[in-house]
Amino acid sequence: MVGEAVLESVFGDDREVITRYVDILASRGIDRGLLGPREANRLWDRHILNSVAVAPLVSKGASVADIGSGAGLPGIPLAIVRPDVSVVLVESLLRRSVFLTEVVAELGLDDRVRVVRARAEDLEGSFEVVTARAVAPLSRLVGWTKHLFLPGGELLALKGSSVADEVAEAQSSLLASGLVADVRPVRAAANLEETFVVRVQSVSRETQPVR
Ligand SMILES: C[S@@+](CC[C@H](N)C(=O)[O-])C[C@H]1O[C@@H](n2cnc3c(N)ncnc32)[C@H](O)[C@@H]1O
Structure with missing residues (x-):
């Protein structure tokens, strides 16, 4: 469970919708195998709050493709806290895409x-x-998605503590594609656990001011 103060500060008026989503994940999401049974007790901190930590990096009114959305993470929490963006949840497995549509x-x-x-x-x-x-290592993810965000867009990949190794491993293929990656520590609210977003964009865009 998450404290009322965090719920209020992160979700404001969207508390009710995000709580309904968590209830669906904890019931049908687990029954239908989209999440493991052990996730039930850690949906808020491990999944929902971790997902919304990316929201401040998404530019206003952006068109977003969430790749390998699974049970809807981070795409659904992002869409809930950012009513200005449009999101396409991209999922290769039929069973998961049916769940997402519902x-x-x-x-x-x-x-x-x-x-x-x-x-x-x-x-x-x-x-x-x-x-x-949680879809693929950075180098593979970039290979799968660069045609979707180039030339002017960006990839925002949520990563855990392996972030530095993944960026180092991807460095030569990024350079060869004219791409650059930077890592930003993010958290959904001041007292919550830090996570990382790797932002990948074309080298020519990097010189533009941060929005
Ligand atoms: C480990 S799950 C992570 C799901 C979700 N993003 C999360 O954070 O909980 C990875 C998901 O990516 C999907 N996936 C794997 N490769 C993909 C691809 N090439 N294109 C689209 N989806 C893919 C899988 O079917 C799976 O649902």
């Missing part, structure tokens, strides 16, 4: 959240922001 409709997000069953590599389109969490 949840998006139930939460009343279907006016700006869409579900697409596809592998990222096969997806067409152009997005200002691509998000991903």
